[in-house]
Amino acid sequence: MNGKPDWTGRLLEVEVGPVAHGGHCVARYEGRVVFVRHALPGEVVVAEVTEDGGGGFCRADAVEVRTAAPGRVAPPCPLADMARGRDRCGGCDWQHASGETQRELKSAVVTEQLKRIAGIDLPVRVRELPGGLLRWRTRARVAVDRGGRAGFRAHRSHRVVPAEDCPITVAEAIQDVTSRRWRPGSEVEVAADSADQVHVTAHDRRRGGRRVSRQVRGSGVAHEEAAGRTWELAAQGFWQVHVAAADTFAAVVSRMAAAPEGGVAWDLYGGVGLFAAGLAEQVGPTGSVLLVESSRRAVEDAVSNLRDLPQVEFRAGTAEDVVRDEGLPSPDVVVLDPPRKGAGREVAEAVCAHRPSRIVHVACDPAALARDVGLFVEGGYRLVEIEAFDAFPMTHHVECIALLERVDQP
Structure with a gap:
């Protein structure tokens, strides 16, 4: 015996505290932190401990609500019903919360992660996408x-x-x-x-x-319509899963990027070219856009999708490898849409070394966004704006698009 507590299977009556990143809320019991799923801030619930590593915290699922929060609703999916206990689907985190409550919780998480990780105090409001809470996932x-x-x-x-x-x-x-x-x-x-x-x-x-x-x-081979263009791509390749996301994100990225005519733009983690198309229109035929993507199939699809835009150059490779190329022309603007883990220090420092006027960062994880934003701030940039969208209703995921500008520019 190591002397550490193991509460697995215990039922705890707890008062639920604030939301935390990851689809749960924070409660305390006998001096330990309890991360409670299927609860809402301010509620009193009975929670069954599902995991306990014996340290300062354990994980639990709410199995009974003693005092409900105003934002609680009946889950529309039977697999999210509290009566199922541990036999619940793990795909959704917030089916028991109204749409407005879900967006409030996500807003709180993004705001808290920015402050805790990047030291930036900027209230963020998560906006609804068209289509409602159901039947959005393609x-x-x-x-x-x-x-x-x-x-x-x-x-x-x-x-x-x-x-x-x-x-x-x-x-x-x-x-x-x-x-x-x-x-x-x-x-x-x-x-x-x-x-x-x-x-x-x-x-x-x-x-x-x-x-x-x-x-x-x-x-x-999937056929998509977004940003005023028709797209063809591998059906199992990357495309935004929300029916309204591609159009919305392309418009916001183009607005924030504001690439100058005749200028240079980079589109890192560029996929099949959704953001590169808007950048190419902004820089025009005398400018250039560099699209970098690690998936060779996605690059092939991007070449086909953007064949009418000769100002776009394509590189198949990781962003880490490509940005180390000293022969690259320095960009006026850089757009990044990295995977969930974020871009990381190597890419962020390489981007900052090229001193673009603007950086547009697209992120589906608030913690990764905050880490990357903090790195850009270290590199001489300031966070100007964040637009956040509830692109994954019923889950804890949220999409954010951040604009950073170089501090020393006129």
């Missing part, structure tokens, strides 16, 4: 249990919770998958595009851990 990954039933994993677990539907996912994208049996232990990716085509790809794990993918439905 892409999803579904797990398959040992019986061949499709579903979603429980929170912080590999266990599959079988599902018939997912109310945040567009109906035509999910019901065809959940209504049939699959190879046990496989995963299924589904994507519904702007042309009303559904693409389904199964990923099977064979002996020796080898992954075999097969196209089950659709051509595997």
